[in-house]
Amino acid sequence: MKYASEFRDPSLARGLLSAIAEQADKIGATKAKPVHIMEICGGHTHSIFRYGLDKLIHPGVEFIHGPGCPVCVLPMARVDEAVQLAERPEVIFTTFGEAMRVPGHRKSLLAAKAAGADVRMVYSPLDALELARRNPGREVVFFGLGFETTTPSTALSIQQAARENLTNFTVFCNHITVPEPIKALLDDPFMVLDGFIGPGHVSMVIGVHPYDFIARDYHKPIVVAGFEPTDLLQSVLMVLTQIAEGRAQVENQYARVVPEHGNPVSLAAIEDVYERRPSFEWRGLGEIDASGLRIREKYRAFDAEEKFGIGYGAGPRDVPEVEGCACGAVMTGRIKPTACPQFGRGCTPEMPLGALMVSSEGACAAYWQYGGARGVAAE
Numbered sequence: 156m157k158y159a160s161e162f163r164d165p166s167l168a169r170g171l172l173s174a175i176a177e178q179a180d181k182i183g184a185t186k187a188k189p190v191h192i193m194e195i196c197g198g199h200t201h202s203i204f205r206y207g208l209d210k211l212i213h214p215g216v217e218f219i220h221g222p223g224c225p226v227c228v229l230p231m232a233r234v235d236e237a238v239q240l241a242e243r244p245e246v247i248f249t250t251f252g253e254a255m256r257v258p259g260h261r262k263s264l265l266a267a268k269a270a271g272a273d274v275r276m277v278y279s280p281l282d283a284l285e286l287a288r289r290n291p292g293r294e295v296v297f298f299g300l301g302f303e304t305t306t307p308s309t310a311l312s313i314q315q316a317a318r319e320n321l322t323n324f325t326v327f328c329n330h331i332t333v334p335e336p337i338k339a340l341l342d343d344p345f346m347v348l349d350g351f352i353g354p355g356h357v358s359m360v361i362g363v364h365p366y367d368f369i370a371r372d373y374h375k376p377i378v379v380a381g382f383e384p385t386d387l388l389q390s391v392l393m394v395l396t397q398i399a400e401g402r403a404q405v406e407n408q409y410a411r412v413v414p415e416h417g418n419p420v421s422l423a424a425i426e427d428v429y430e431r432r433p434s435f436e437w438r439g440l441g442e443i444d445a446s447g448l449r450i451r452e453k454y455r456a457f458d459a460e461e462k463f464g465i466g467y468g469a470g471p472r473d474v475p476e477v478e479g480c481a482c483g484a485v486m487t488g489r490i491k492p493t494a495c496p497q498f499g500r501g502c503t504p505e506m507p508l509g510a511l512m513v514s515s516e517g518a519c520a521a522y523w524q525y526g527g528a529r530g531v532a533a534e
């Protein structure tokens with residue numbers, strides 16, 4: 156497979172693994188006293204397990220799985236509000252497929268659909284726009300969620316709806332941003348993090364400078380990485396090399412895709428359509444200042460919160476997690492998925508209890524898919 160096989164070259168991977176081992180030994184990292192490197196993005200978590208990098212790498216390197224899976228961090232109260240919207244008789248509620256199975260307190264969107272709500276899976280907000288054009292007598296709501304990777308496409312859809320004067324298209328906006336939760340994790344006195352693998356797709360949009368505070372204020376290295384096995388190994392090597400040399404910098408391993416200053420067209424669309432919420436709730440992390448986006452006043456006609464009176468904070472925000480679910484502890488890297496008492500027992504991809512088992516980017520789904528029953532047996 157051209158353009159992918161080059162990044163899966165076994166001899167290249169072996170060379171990187173031995174260079175990692177050399178640096179790990181140099182800084183005295185051992186299985187008992189490992190270097191903790193957080194991969195922020197759920198896509199990286201899946202690559203690590205898919206290619207068995209966690210098994211191949213020096214035992215002194217421990218991967219901590221970060222909160223970079225947008226479906227996984229969606230708070231239960233927000234799922235409840237989405238279901239509330241979807242159950243309105245005039246609404247066609249459109250969403251990416253993964254969000255349909257995320258459990259709410261009452262039910263998931265899939266359960267709402269089974270009970271008669273008009274919930275439809277779409278591949279893009281443009282599909283939702285098309286549904287609005289074709290169904291002028293219905294209210295089409297798009298479930299906008301995701302990090303800076305998907306934020307621009309929702310923004311462009313809203314701009315397009317405004318150009319067309321569509322009056323039956325709105326967005327239930329849950330877009331969130333990556334740098335703020337990293338800061339929250341770094342401020343957590345219980346977190347021990349020595350460096351970061353930065354998200355590739357998000358950085359394609361925002362560039363590398365939004366991470367400057369990690370190196371400048373917290374003195375931790377961060378390397379923005381690609382998703383192939385040698386990308387990740389090279390990024391780990393770059394983090395270890397910084398630690399060995401006493402440096403803390405933002406480096407870009409994924410320069411073939413990530414421009415230093417991001418994508419100006421996407422950034423302009425984001426700036427035009429959204430403003431920051433004072434704070435937003437993250438499943439497992441709680442409220443984080445300025446970590447969520449809402450639709451600006453000039454596009455309020457396309458804001459489902461305004462149109463249907465389901466504003467952020469309108470419903471109860473202290474919705475408890477499902478009993479026995481350790482999603483919060485997994486999300487913050489405090490425990491591995493296999494340490495959750497529900498893993499593989501009360502919670503599997505077929506019958507998920509928590510969002511981390513639903514999403515293809517969730518850490519629990521990655522452990523199950525690539526470790527499966529072995530993961531349960533190992534506990």
Ligand code: SF4
Nearest residue numbers: 481482495502509519
């Ligand atoms: S196994 Fe299920 S309940 Fe446990 S942390 Fe993972 S998703 Fe949550």
